[in-house]
Amino acid sequence: MRVKRVKMDALLMEKCAAIIIREKTLLVVRKRFTNIFISPGGKIEPGETQIQCLRREVAEEIGVEISDALYFDSFEREAAFDHKIIIIHAWFVSVYGECYPNSEIEEIRWVNGKTRVPIASIFKDCVIPRLLAQDLIDE
Template sequence: MTRSILIAAALLLDGNGRTLLVRKRGTAFFMQPGGKIEPGEHPIQALARELNEELGIEIAPAQAAYLGTYTAPAANEPGFEVRCELFEVTVQTPVKPAAEIEEAVWVDLQQAQSLNLAPLTRDSVLPRLFKPA
């Protein structure tokens, strides 16, 4: 039986066709910003809290469009899967990596493909964003 980690994450867009990917300190994989949902916390509340803590971004719940639930093997926790409540959020404010975030990069599809991507980002999120026209 696979153990699950419940997270809220953002398909964070900048209005120029790019998305923000982050890499946590001491890890190799780039992924969507976000984090674990605390007991009793609504996913959008968790996302707003995580974006503020990790990137200095403040969002209102109405800014986030719910995209669905996605699952994938956890990138940094062997034997676990992530169950992600994914939201699309467009921001125009600068980001400042903080907390456990070591690196944050705005990428287009070509740039993203050159990075070491977490399974959820690689297999579910980026294909949704960069689907062929």
């Protein structure tokens, strides 16, 4: 069924996203040449576990090492920048040290329920409301 698999890959992406919370705010990142903030993390490479993917992407994008990761949930939507379906596996992630924008990341922001910046749909509609409901980030 190789043909089917190739077709599926062309339409579907799987990403691991890090939910990083500091002082009741959530970290979102903006890539160069884009104006929407998205979750830190990235696509899972062949043969990689979700944790390995998170470690690699978090180091690449925000320059820090993961100290702990706990699975939260998975969500499916049309991807913010590609005409493909994205499945995002979201993990609570703790890191060592201070996050900073690295490589293709131009800007990072710590947001709460009041912050008015454009945020991609899965984080905006699925993740942030649940973090607010659990009082993990500020209203």
